[in-house]
Amino acid sequence: MTWEFKLEPTAEQVSEIEHILDVCRNVWNFALRERKDWLDSRKSRVNACSLRQEFILPADTPFPNYHVQAKRLTAAKMEFPRLKTVNAQVLQQVLRKLETSWESWRLKRSGLPRFKKPKRMRSFVFPQMLKNGVSDEGIKLPQLGWVRVRWSREIPEIFQVKQARIVRKASGYFVMLSLQADVEIPAVAPHGHPVGIDVGLEYFLSTSDGEQVKRPRFFNELHRKLRWLQRRLKKKQKGSHNWLKLQKKIARVHQRIADTRKDWHFKLAHHLCDGAGMVFVEDLDFRIMAKGMLGQHTLDAGLGQFTNQILPWVCWKRDVFYGKVDARGTSQECPDCGAEVRKDLSTRIHHCHNCGSIKPRDVASGQVIAARGQRVVEMACGGDAAGAGVTQSSWHPLKQEIFGATQGISTHTR
Ligand SMILES: [Zn+2]
Secondary structure, eight states: OEEEEEEEOOHHHHHHHHHHHHHHHHHHHHHHHHHHHHHHHTTSOGGGOOSSOOOOOOTTOOOOOHHHHHHHHHHHHHHOGGGGGSOHHHHHHHHHHHHHHHHHHHTTSSOOOOOOOTTOOOEEEEOSOOTTOBOSSEEEETTTEEEEEEOOSOOOTTEEEEEEEEEEETTEEEEEEEEEESSOOOOOOOOSOEEEEEEOSSSSEEETTSOEEOOOTHHHHHHHHHHHHHHHHHHSOTTSHHHHHHHHHHHHHHHHHHHHHHHHHHHHHHHHHTTOSEEEEEOOOHHHHHHTTTTTHHHHTTHHHIIIIIHHHHHHHTTOEEEEEOOTTGGGBOTTTOOBOOOOTTOOEEEOTTTOOEEEHHHHHHHHHHHHHHHHHHHHTTTGGGGTTTOOOOOOHHHHHHHOTTTTTOOOOO
């Protein structure tokens, strides 16, 4: 689990944090350059070299992966004393992060990692905590010493703090603590009422129970404000005092959009868990979806973050089973009789030629998703889950200790 708290660093600690961020940025950019150079040197075929310029690295140069780069980092410290001013583990984590981003690009899950301009490095990690490093006052970190923390909630005793990520946001500095308990909480078993969820453009989501949730309006207002500020920014002289002030204002609006969205996502996830025993979503590749038919809108709404991170987390917390189902053709099937009902994106109503069922398109998809999910679960449980609604999963006592007695059943609706 990761919990976030606001830091109250002294002026000296702030400048130290900024210094660490900047050195991390240098390491990131250098290591990324190394990887890109290696890639460029392998790009052209031997008989097709460009006449003007070519990257030439010996053919047996190993790819600069994490281990190669970590070793070089240690060696580079002799030459660049600046590298020695930052905790070694923190810099290693930068290389590790780059490795993850690079791998995710190679597997086509995300774009190529980018070079970071000044101020664009926003966080770094202390992968190990100091002994007795947490007190009522704050937290003791390598290099920074005791930093005051606004403890907005208590960390239960069963948890150990494993690592601390320091994050700079428009609203100040924060610490994200990774908490770990050496106790295993069993996964939630499928039980109870199934809900299928279809995500889309017209509605943020539609459920198999017929509920359709629109995108909230407040995003439009915030986005309008953002555009207005950005237009004003263009008229200011770059780098001037007013430009910087406006820049900060814009960053704060971005932050507010992100915070508001997250808050709304959590409330919505809790709402979906009310009365549900199982929640099923489509297994969509949101990156492809964003590029293809649905355009940028999908990414804007943070759909992927909702269905892949927040919803499963809230489900787990609320003891609701979370499952993904095959997304193919969910909108082309009749939930009532199983017949194929072809419709393109502009057809908003499902009208079955076979059984005559009529309902909103997305609700029909939601019902297909719910049915598919149930079938998968039944197969996995050898038919035991057929009596859905009868079996009751009990709320694990450990979750009660972590989240408090009431939180698990609170509704969080607006
Ligand atoms: Zn039908």
